[in-house]
Amino acid sequence: MTCYIPGQPVTAVVQKIEIQKLRQGDRLILGFSIGGGIDQDPSQNPYSEDKSDKGIYVTRIAPGGPADVAGLRVGDKIMQVNGWDMTMIKHYQALKKLTKPNEDVVRLLVTRKSLEQAVRGAMGLQ
């Protein structure tokens, strides 16, 4: 994750993850928990490298749930959900974007440190 400089575009290596929502009773669940947001305290985020990063992070994954199956990992930073930006968003707004009742599928763009390292390693080998 690159450090965030206000006003400058952010570049990151992202992975596309597609999660099928699971119906449980009358709710559609995804099987993970998020933390973060521009209205939250970024210094308490255990997963971010830069403690002023106010993005949305994955804090827990329910084992065997839809997110786990799709390949989401704890500590991932969510950059986009179904095309909606997640890097500058309030916590409850992010929640709403993830839990829209008429959508069955959410397509996330997530980034993590191992992705950056893998890409840099591949480029270095070349």
Add this chain to the structure above:
Amino acid sequence: KRLPLVLCLYSVYSCENKTFIENLHPNICRTRDRHKSRSKDSRSEKSVTINTPPAEPLLGDSSVRGEPVQDDNWGETTTAVTGTSEHSLSQEDIVRITKDLEDSVGLDCRRYFTLTLAVILGLLVFLTPLAFLVLPHVLWPDKLQTCGTACEGLFISVAFKLLILLLAVWALFFRPPRAALPRVLVFRALLAVLVLLFVVSYWLFYGVRILDTQDENYQGIVQYAVSLVDALLFIHYLAIVLLELRQLQPYFSLTVTRSTDGETHHYNLGQLSIQRAALAIIEHYYCDFPVHNPALLSASKSRAAKHLAGLKVYNVDGEFPSQSRAMIAAAARRRDTSHNELYYEEAEHERRVRKRRARLVVAVEEAFTHIKRLQEEEQKKAPGDIMDPREAAQAIFPSMARALQKYLRTTKQQHCHSMESIQQHLAFCITNNMTPKAFLESYLSSGPTLQYSKDHWLSRQWTLVSEASVTSGLKDGSVFLLKCVDFSLVVTTKKIPYIQMSEEYIDPKSHKFVLRLQSETSV
């Protein structure tokens, strides 16, 4: 083989099962132990055969080296010896003798000497301005100018200033002395010398320039006298600053520890000489330290004696035991269970004290319910026997006397309170409508030394022991001792540090806050 009976001091310790002689370190052979042992002997056996009394401590015993003095069983045979000297003293005798010493007049001559010096100096100081004013009238009255209004106004000023000086000197210097200090008070002596020099120089000037030349300007002479009185008032101001004000601001923190039981208190004092600091500490001692109770120290002394008993070395072959380290190592390797005994003894004692205390509290509360205070109207009506507080106290005292005595015995305080004092205290509490708990408070906890009568203080004569001169000032790290007959107070000094303070201004409008949330929601 028997040695002749040696008339020296012995002390007897009786454990549960056996009695044995221990000629221990001479400090333990004191008259108080003998007094105790005499009462103990009424219970223990009193056979007077002495097999082998060594006259000195067994370690380093050179005088009896030539003779095989040790009977192997001498520790086991029951021998009990009391103080066999004819000059045995009891504790009351010792207290009486020390009191007689205190009341002697030996040290008073020094006090009277300083008092007469001070009075002479005072008279000199007060009569000098008057002499300055009167002498011209006596010696050359015809040549003298008449005294105008300004001059007579100066008379009033001289009179009032002298009156103020008189009152100020009386207030500062003529107070009842608090103590007899070992050395002279340096500041007072210096001030006296200064005043003397001052007055002498004024007299010199007066004698040379006024008496010899017979000056006619009377107003000038009066002004000269007024200036003398002004200067004396300023010297008095200097005296106040040096003697009183300089000591007020706390500069040192003194730690005072009693050597027998470790009771510690801390006091803040200003810049004083060592003897004055010692005086201040002794005055605080009487108010703050609980009274010295030698009976409470007997337990640790007996433990120390038992440790010493374990280290005995016998001269079996008449050789001098030289390996002291081997002895200590052997003693350490011994299986010592004295800590176990201490623990159980203390727990048992605690339990006993609490039981007796409960009985005492109940007995006193019950006793207090037997008397009722009569109101004014009832006093005229009631026929029966009306008692004053003293009789009321005597009436209810027997019902609580036994419980109180047992409690005092258990806490080893019985020698601090006499029956008379207890009844007096009871009458006092009844008069002032105090509850039983208030009455008991002075017996349940040991109070400061001042609370008890003078016979029980055990600390009237103090000796100041100091490596630095006692008139020198206190310094950081100075240590001195205040020795009494039974114990000593160890005093150490620490300087209060220099404080560096800086300021920081906070704008009242700068207090702003923001919420720091941290929520985790599951989707």
